[in-house]
Amino acid sequence: MITFFAALALLILGYMFYSKFIEKVFGVDDNTPTPAYAQADNIDYVPMSWWKGNLIQLLNIAGLGPIYGAVAGALYGPVAFIWIVVGCIFAGGVHDYFSGMMSMRHGGAQFPTLVGRYLGKNAKVFINGLSLVLMLLVAAAFTAGPAQLIAQITPISFIWALALIFAYFVLATILPINRIIGRIYPLLGGILLFMAIAVAVALVFSGKPMPNLTFSNLHPGELPIWPLLMVTVSCGAISGFHSTQSPIIARTMKKETDGRKIFYGAMVIEGIIALIWAAAGMTFFNGTEGLGAALAAGGPSGVVNDISISLLGTLGGILAIFGVIILPITTGDTALRSSRMILADLLSKFTKTDGTLRILLITVPLAIPTFYMATIDYTFLWRYVGWTNQVVATFMLWTATMYLLKNYKMHWISGVPAMFMTGVVSMYIFYAPEGLNMEYHIAAMIGSVITLAVALWYIAQILKYRAAKQVDSKYETV
Incomplete structure (x- = not known):
């Protein structure tokens, strides 16, 4: 239990201090009008308060990610903390x-x-395609799961459940952000947080011993931590999907100082939720072996259902059903909305129609393949979300690094994690079953070579901008 509370305290302290340091490096200015005012269109660019932005961002980036991913990550033991x-x-x-x-x-x-x-x-060409694939995969995966559950507990068939969900998706995608998302999602985000806190409190008073971090139980499983853990637990640690969602809220910010509370704050809250569910997975089933058996028997939804009902009774059952049905849907619709925004940017030179008709014309071609993919097995889809997701995260970190380098700012705050994630994704695609499924040591060697090449490129960029800064300094002196 000491490890759990220590981890919780570190997350809170990280927000209190490190997020302020990151904000200082970036440099905020509340005197600069935000796009919500400068480009107001009453569809995507609509001013909203920071607390609404925070809860909407939390719901958009979370869904079932910090629950299912954390439960699966708990199989690796306390190292997941x-x-x-x-x-x-x-x-x-x-x-x-x-x-x-940066979007703002x-x-x-x-x-x-x-x-x-x-x-x-x-x-840009590569990431345009990869981002659209990621969001369509997420939208499809986060539709298939709820539709399957709806078909199991109601007379509605799976296909009709899909059709109902997608009808909502299209509606939420084309309507102004303050019509549905701005009104309902802050409440749903609050419920997501309440659900996690309720589980944490019940777990603490359940009498079950939470695992503490020791050298003997650091990683009791057989699967290698590197790089599998970093892809299994993405939401709650780092997830590239978030970078596709952040622009939605960046277009609603009232002032720049709200950014730390909205973006960094939502990430820390998601980390806390993941921490709670990882602890619940390890504790409730008396270790990783019991958790593994539970996952094999009922999957992540069965594990979440068992934990919720056992710890919280009837309320837990309601929360479990709410989580498995509502939360992925609310992430899937913003995935489709974000893909609509990306495709609109791509087609801006070719489409002249304005307003709702243009949005609808762009949304329909995205909804059709997503609907088809949602009919494919959920677990099959999710296997391909992981690596795609973390590649997008790696590209975003390198984008931030180049932004900082070009502005002569402290680039290592994003450069170091960018190098780390480069190592993760470079090896994962060669080792993972859904990738090339190579032997571990061969995949490690190839991943190391790729990572080294990227490191040399990074060093070259540092030297390039260091020289440019010296030249600029001479001109300023003259």
Whole structure:
């Protein structure tokens, strides 16, 4: 229990102190009008209070990610606590803050536009395709699960459940952000947080011993921690999907100082939720072996259902059903909304129609393949979300690093986690079953070579901008 509370305290301290340091490095100015006012359109650019932005951002980035991912990550043992804390404070929080604030500084620009601006046109082309694939996969995966449950507990068939969910998706995607998302999602975000806190309190008073971090139980499983843990637990530590969602809220910010509370704050809250569910998974089933058996028998939804009902009774059952049905839907619809915004940017030179008709014309082609993919097995889809998600996160961290380098600021705050995540994704794709499924040592060697090449590129960029800064300094002196 000491480890759990220590990890919780570190997450809170990380927000209190490190987020302020990150904000200071970025440099905020409340005298600069935000896009919500400068580009107001009553659809995407609508001013909202920071607390609404925080809760909407939390719901958009979370869904079932910090629940299912954390429960699966708990199989790795208490080392999952370390990754959640370190990843959230030094990687995820930085990633989310810069993805939101850079978007705000560039008129609410989408993530691929930022990549193109700071990493070049080739990177933009690659990340445009990858981002759209990621969001369609997320939307499909976060639709298939709820539709399956609806079909199990109601007379509604799976296909009709899909159709109902997608009808809502299209509606939420084309309507102004303050119509549905701005009114309902802060409440749902609050319920998500309440659900996690209720589980944490019940767990503490359940009498079950929480595992403490020791060298003997650091990693009781057989699966290698590197790089699998960093992909399994993404939401709650660092997730590239967040960078596709941040521009939605960046277009609603009233002032720049709200960014720390909205973006870094939502990431820390998600980290706390992941920490709670990782602890619940390890504690409730008396260790990783029991958790593994429970996951094999009922999957993550069954584990969440068992924990919620056993610890919270009838309320727990209601929360479990709410979580498994509502939370992924609210993430899926913003995934579709974000993909609509990215596609709109891509087609801006070719589409002249304005307003709702243009939005609808862009949304429908995205909804059709997403609907089809939602009919595919959920677990199959989710296997491919993980690596795609973390590649997007890596690109966002490098984008932030180049932004800081070009502005002669402290680039290592994003450069170090960018190098770390480069190592993760470089090896994962060669080792993972859904990748090339190579032997561990071969995948490690290939991943190391790729990471070294990227490190050399990073050093070259540092030297380049250091020289440029010296030249600028001479001109300023003259």
